[in-house]
Amino acid sequence: MRWKRLVVPFIILFALFILDGTFSIYLQPLMTFDHAAMYSRLLFIGLFYFTFRLRLRYSLMFAAFFGLLYDSYYTGILGVYLAAFLITVYLTYLLKDRVEHTILGVGLIGIIILAALELIIYLLFNWIGYTDLAIYEFIAYRFSPTLLYNAVCYLVLYYPLKRAMDYADGETYFV
Amino acid sequence: MNNFLTNKKLIGILVSVIFVTGLIAYSLNDSGNTNIVQRTVNDVTSFVSRIATKPVEATFNTFESVNSLQDTFQENKRLKREVEDVYALQARVNALESENEELEQELNLKNSLTDFTVSHATVVSRNPDNWAEHLVIDKGSSEGLELEMPVLSQDGLIGRISEVGQTSSKVTLITTPDQRDNLVSAEVITDEDETVHGVIESYDEQSQRLVMNQITSDIELQEGQQVVTSGLSGKTPRALIVGVVDEVSLGDFGLTQRVYIKPAVDFDEIRYVTIVDRGSEGEASEQ
Numbered sequence: 035m036r037w038k039r040l041v042v043p044f045i046i047l048f049a050l051f052i053l054d055g056t057f058s059i060y061l062q063p064l065m066t067f068d069h070a071a072m073y074s075r076l077l078f079i080g081l082f083y084f085t086f087r088l089r090l091r092y093s094l095m096f097a098a099f100f101g102l103l104y105d106s107y108y109t110g111i112l113g114v115y116l117a118a119f120l121i122t123v124y125l126t127y128l129l130k131d132r133v134e135h136t137i138l139g140v141g142l143i144g145i146i147i148l149a150a151l152e153l154i155i156y157l158l159f160n161w162i163g164y165t166d167l168a169i170y171e172f173i174a175y176r177f178s179p180t181l182l183y184n185a186v187c188y189l190v191l192y193y194p195l196k197r198a199m200d201y202a203d204g205e206t207y208f209v
Numbered sequence: 210m211n212n213f214l215t216n217k218k219l220i221g222i223l224v225s226v227i228f229v230t231g232l233i234a235y236s237l238n239d240s241g242n243t244n245i246v247q248r249t250v251n252d253v254t255s256f257v258s259r260i261a262t263k264p265v266e267a268t269f270n271t272f273e274s275v276n277s278l279q280d281t282f283q284e285n286k287r288l289k290r291e292v293e294d295v296y297a298l299q300a301r302v303n304a305l306e307s308e309n310e311e312l313e314q315e316l317n318l319k320n321s322l323t324d325f326t327v328s329h330a331t332v333v334s335r336n337p338d339n340w341a342e343h344l345v346i347d348k349g350s351s352e353g354l355e356l357e358m359p360v361l362s363q364d365g366l367i368g369r370i371s372e373v374g375q376t377s378s379k380v381t382l383i384t385t386p387d388q389r390d391n392l393v394s395a396e397v398i399t400d401e402d403e404t405v406h407g408v409i410e411s412y413d414e415q416s417q418r419l420v421m422n423q424i425t426s427d428i429e430l431q432e433g434q435q436v437v438t439s440g441l442s443g444k445t446p447r448a449l450i451v452g453v454v455d456e457v458s459l460g461d462f463g464l465t466q467r468v469y470i471k472p473a474v475d476f477d478e479i480r481y482v483t484i485v486d487r488g489s490e491g492e493a494s495e496q
Contacts, residue, residue: 052258053265055334055345060269062335063478073338105236106247107254108336110343110372110379113232120225159340162233164386167414176339 040092042202043084046195047100050076055108065183071176072183077104078151079188081119082144083195085126086135087203097123111162118154122147137192144188145181152177248374255345255377258334325446325487327361328352332480333377342382344368346482349376354484359438359445361483365473366393366438366449370484383419384412384476394442395421395451397468398435399428406439407468409451418455419470429466430457436470446487 054076065072077100085093101116109115126147133139156172159165167175236243330346348354350373358370360380372379383393393409407424421436434454440447456469 048257049261052254052261052334054337055258056262056265058335058337059262059332059480060265063475066477071339075337103250103254107251107345108334108343109338109341110236110243110381111233111341112236112247113229116232117225117229155338155340158233162237164340165414166386171415 038202038204039088042198043080043088043096046198047077047080047084047096050080051100051103069175070179072179073176074187075148075151075180075184076187076191078119078122078148079144079184079191080195081123082126082147083140083192084199085123086130086140087199090124090127093123093127094120111164114155114158117158118151121154122151125150137189141185141188141192145185148181148184149177152180243372248372251345251372251379252349252374252377255333255347255374258345259347262331262333323440323447325485327483327485328354330482330484332482335479342368342385342476343371344380344382344479344482346378346380346484347376348484349374349378351375353486354378355444355486357444358487359449359485361449361485362479362481363474364450364483366445366451367474367476367479367482369445380482382476383409386412386414392442393445393451394439395436396439397421397430397454398437399430400434401428403428404439405430406441409470413469416469417472417476419452419472421468421470422460422465424460424466424468430454430468432456436468444487446485449485 054074057074057076061074081093081097081100084096088096097119098116101119102112104115104119105112126143129143129146133143156165156167156169156177160167165172328348330348332344333347334345336343354370354373356370356373359366360368360370366383368380368382368385370378371381395407395409397405397407399405403426405424405426405428407421409419410422411420412418413420424430432454436451436454438445438447438449438451450473452470452472452474454468455471458467458469459465460467
């Protein structure tokens with residue numbers, strides 16, 4: 035079924051989008067320390083994984099849609115996540131055939147792309163004056179902890195995402 | 210890969226850069242409430258996330274109740290001691306309130322800066338990245354919420370309402386570095402009879418303290434003095450707690466004092482909020 039290939043990822047991405055915001059109410063006190071803070075990027079993990087499974091056109095459509103939704107619902111500044119998600123999804127597309135399609139190979143690219151995403155968002159927010167954190171402070175305070183935290187999230191989410199996509203495709207796939 | 214930058218793609222990239230820049234500029238510049246499309250989309254999304262909050266909340270509450278069971282004994286001892294103080298305070302407050310009422314009647318004061326009504330709301334989502342700190346709460350214009358109303362949590366000021374939808378609204382925290390119209394006019398309660406006015410302008414991310422500037426008085430401020438809103442700006446009433454003075458230093462030009470304030474609220478842990486409504490009469494008498 036053709037519609038299933040798009041509806042299943044859409045529902046999953048929407049669920050991840052909502053969970054990001056709900057978790058942060060409860061997890062923020064646990065994940066903010068004196069010298070480090072972690073922020074979850076579940077939606078990005080979903081977008082990133084589906085780029086391996088969907089055509090570029092659909093991945094970019096999802097990136098644009100959820101980027102705009104993220105901007106409108108969470109940050110209130112349209113354009114930041116729209117740009118960040120579009121660029122990172124396209125980067126993923128460019129890099130995706132250069133690694134073995136295993137959980138670790140995909141994860142390796144994931145870390146690189148997530149680093150790019152965090153940097154793009156930091157630079158954009160810095161540019162419009164929403165933060166005066168210097169770049170070295172940013173790297174120590176939230177960049178590295180966030181990468182670590184989301185790497186763990188990726189390992190947890192990988193198989194559920196894969197199973198859901200296998201179900202949508204009606205066939206198992208290597209990634 | 211080698212024809213990565215063909216003419217067509219280059220033009221596409223240029224157009225998208227301009228488009229995104231335009232979008233950012235648009236959303237940074239719009240004053241007042243956001244446009245209707247955004248508000249409707251946010252309303253619908255908040256409805257979905259309200260449903261999602263329930264099971265997540267239940268799970269966390271279970272963990273927390275186990276955790277809090279362990280400190281219950283210690284806490285109970287401490288609370289018993291505090292309750293006695295509260296009774297004494299309550300009696301004093303009652304006496305002061307009735308005295309205040311009498312005095313107000315004598316002076317024919319209809320609305321003072323301290324009058325307000327409150328309503329409560331639950332946080333349904335919070336911005337997962339912390340750059341611009343926003344909360345989405347489950348009440349909107351149908352419950353009488355309006356733009357710029359101050360919001361409290363744990364009895365301390367946390368921010369103001371920055372977007373109102375039909376059934377949900379957005380709260381911008383005072384820790385957000387975007388201070389276009391987020392300035393809070395505050396006063397320090399000193400031992401002398403004079404009040405010291407100032408404006409809370411920014412938030413120091415490193416030390417997690419609020420910064421108060423534009424202090425008009427020469428009175429030397431001390432650490433530990435309480436900072437409350439002064440009720441001189443917008444829809445904020447008087448005497449909402451902001452925090453306590455943590456450090457006093459000289460301002461940019463060395464002429465005025467700059468005060469670092471330790472906020473009364475833990476900004477990481479906000480689940481329920483209180484919205485303060487100063488009432489329409491209050492505004493009328495102000496004009």
